[in-house]
Structure formats: C-alpha cells, structure tokens
Amino acid sequence: MESTFTDRFPVRIYWEDTDAGGIVYHANYLKYMERARSELLARLEVSQQDERQRPDGVLFVVVAVDLRYHRAAVLGDDLTVVTTVSKLRHASLEFEQNIFRGDERITTGHVRVACVSAATMRPTVIPDTIYARVSELLSTDSN
C-alpha cells in the first residue's frame, strides 16, 4: 500500500545539536526523523513504552537508511520534519522524511523500519490493530 499521507513535526536547534563546524552534526538528523516517527505512532495511540514492557509488545527498529544532506542547519534554526509513510508491509514500514527550514530543504531521508517482538527483538508481523490504524490513516489522508 502506498500513499501521500504526510505529517509535520517541529524541531528547534540547540547547542547539543551542533558541532565545531558551526552546523548541525550530521548524525543528529536521524534523531529528528525518529522523533517525528515516534509522534506519528503516538498519534495512532501506540505507546512504545507500553509495547516494550508487554510480553507480546512490538517495537519498530530501523533496518535501512538513505540520507542526502542538501544544506546545513545552524544554532537557533526552526526546522520541520515532513514525514510520508511511503510503504506499509506486513512486517515493515517505509518512510520518506524531508527536513525543511522554511522553504529550504535541508535533508532528505528514506527510512525502513521492521517490526520486532519487544521480548525477543526478532522480526514479527505488525499486529492487526496497529496495521489497521496505519492503513486507515493512509486511506483517509491520501485523498
């Protein structure tokens, strides 16, 4: 299933985010993308803290990332992470995530996450309730 569902998440750049080059340290953009995906799950009423503590809980772990850095963000910048769920599969999800400063695109990421058992960390299918919510969200917003 593919869609054009999008979600917007704000990030402000603090000292912790920057490096001695005066710009945001390149690995940190992965954090902002993860925050945005976590907010999306929260909006779908998936509590990752509950999931990681339940015997039959599931987590989503990153299995592949493709990042392009277009421009550098700096201290004090207000960024927006724009997230599209690009693919929903039985045991994995794919996201396209673009980070903007106003109209300027700073970073583009394609991120694939796999569903794993919280107890064993082994791959498993996405539970029906979560699958249905993502699916519904996609069909609703893709118009």
Added chain:
Amino acid sequence: MESTFTDRFPVRIYWEDTDAGGIVYHANYLKYMERARSELLARLEVSQQDERQRPDGVLFVVVAVDLRYHRAAVLGDDLTVVTTVSKLRHASLEFEQNIFRGDERITTGHVRVACVSAATMRPTVIPDTIYARVSELLSTDSN
C-alpha cells in the same frame, strides 16, 4: 540580585534520550536544562547564533553544575523544566532548574554560567543590554 522568576519548558522523552537501563541516560538532563536556558535567552531577544558570529558577541558557558537525581524518567514521558534565575552577577548567572513529570520531581540542577567573548572564549562582563533585560525580567516577575 536574587528573584523568584520562573520559566517552564516542555521536554518529551524519545528513544535517543534513553539507555539500556530503560531510563533516561543521566547526562541528558543537562541537555534539557540547556534547552530551557536557551529559550529564556531567546525570549530576552538574545540570538546566540548572532552573538557567536559577531566580533563583539558574547556566549554563556557552563562553569559549574550540581545535579541531584530523584527519580528516573522513561520513554514517552512528558517532562517540564522549571527554571529560576537565582543570581545575576556582572559576569555570570546562576540558575536553579527542576525537572518535573507532573508533580513528581525527577531532577534538580544548580547551574552557573559565565559570560565569555564569542571571539576569544575569555570571561567578560555581561553586555548592558542583556544585563538590563535579565534584570528587568527579574524585577517584573518576582512579585
């Protein structure tokens, strides 16, 4: 000058904030306190990015920290950093910062920052305009 001025800043806990103990990694609370102090400066119309690039700009660097960890925060927690400017001196500032989850106090920090020249990183007096704004804020809010 002492006051009871307080400021509240929200922090949500993501995966990046936690460690394999299942709780927030202890060093990260210093980041949340710094974010809150940066927001306070922004509210006083001090742009740290401008300051660090101007020849006569100033930065505030941490020179002493005292932290007490009362409880552990976990994934998904919504915390609030409550910041009090406890002392304003000619070349330094002191803050008391308490981090709460609802009514529970998670962490208490006392942080002293010194004013330094952005060009040389050497100690210098707080510029009059910044001093006046902090001073005004304190007298306004301390009632």
Added chain:
Amino acid sequence: MESTFTDRFPVRIYWEDTDAGGIVYHANYLKYMERARSELLARLEVSQQDERQRPDGVLFVVVAVDLRYHRAAVLGDDLTVVTTVSKLRHASLEFEQNIFRGDERITTGHVRVACVSAATMRPTVIPDTIYARVSELLSTDSN
C-alpha cells in the same frame, strides 16, 4: 572505607563531542566519566550487560553529580579521565573524577552512584562478590 585508588582512561575528542562554540559540549564530560567507571567495573569482572539481563542482577545508577569546568577541551584533544573511588558504602559508591589534557585539569566531577536491582530499578545492597572486589582493590592500591 576511603582510599586513594586511581584509574586512568583515555578519551579522544571527535566532532560529535563538540558544539558550535568550538569546544566540547558541557554534558559530554559526564559521558567520559561514565565510560571510565564502566571500564573500572569491567576490570573487576562485572559485566553490566550480564547484570542487566539476570533476574538478580544489579546496576549502578547515578544519583548525584557535582561538576566544575576549569578549561575547555577542543576537537582532536587527547584527554585522560583519572578516577578515584572515594567511598564504598553498602548500597552506593562515590567517585572523584578529574579530566586532564596533559597537565591541565579540564573538569572535576564528584559522582555518587547507587546500586539498584536490574529487574526493579529499586535500591539494593551491593552484592558481596562485587563489594569484596572493590574493597580488595581499594586496600591493594591505597598503599
């Protein structure tokens, strides 16, 4: 029990460690101190990964930190964390940790850690075997 046992641990400063002020971000020194304490435990044949997975395992969580920043470290610096176990109690340990660049003292920290059950994260006494190893180490090296 007090002692003058000391341990030395090297840290090199990379881009990830610095911020836009051109110096090491203040919270990161807590990471270097933690790495040094972890190495000390490893040397005492305490596997923290085993402890956190065993039902009766214990972890050491930081409950209080006092930090003084004397000088700033920069990109490429080779630092040394010098760790002294300053107190061994039944359910907690205290460390003094100084970070040096050559002869220059960069940061001083006093860190108190409490022993907690890995399963419940509640305070517990330090297991006899670990207590004995720390104790032996202190008496051996304090001459």
Added chain:
Amino acid sequence: MESTFTDRFPVRIYWEDTDAGGIVYHANYLKYMERARSELLARLEVSQQDERQRPDGVLFVVVAVDLRYHRAAVLGDDLTVVTTVSKLRHASLEFEQNIFRGDERITTGHVRVACVSAATMRPTVIPDTIYARVSELLSTDSN
C-alpha cells in the same frame, strides 16, 4: 581512483550508546564511522582542529549516507569499524565502512563527504597536499 585500502578502528559500547530497546541507538553508528574517518585523516597528518581555524583550511562534510543495519550491538560489545576509501575525487571522497563484532557484520555504510572551505563552508577542491597523501595511501595499500 578506486582502491581496496582498508583501516580498522575499535569501538566499545557504553551506556550512552544504547537505548531502551537494549541495543545501540541507530544514529550512533554514524558517530563510530565518523570517528574512524577522523582517525584516518589524523594518520594522514591532517589536523581538523588546525584546518577549522586556518583562513584557508578545509573541512570534510557528509553529503550522503546509505546505511544497512544487519544485527544489533549491545552494551559492552567490542566493535571494529573497517573503512575503505572507495573513491577519491577532486572535491569529494567516498568511503565504505563496515562495523563488525568479531566475524558478524553489524552495520554497513556508504558515506560521501565533500571538501568545503572552513571559513565559508562552501565546496572547494581538496588541497594538493591532502589529495596526494590520500592518493599515495591508496596506491600503496591497494596491492
């Protein structure tokens, strides 16, 4: 120019590296890869701290990253970052970096870095001396 030059760099996993899933937080592997590239530059007698302070200094900024996560590393793991300089161009470099735990491959990254002026952060050609050293290294080790 392509080569099979390789370099090995050790990384030990501490609490700071892990998250509440009990494994290394996915963004952190980018840090280990950057540490390994920094060590490679140091070995070529390029001081990044000097470069960032000299008017005609150059820095290498990451412009593209492709990561595959094969397995999860955990607390206490001893990893090795194996780095191959896969392409040397006039204004950029490409690396293949594999992270191993013993014989197990944990993560594979392809990283492209561009040479920029430290003063302006704009793209520039790799200085002759640095280019020659990378080039020599490649031809020496590619046998």
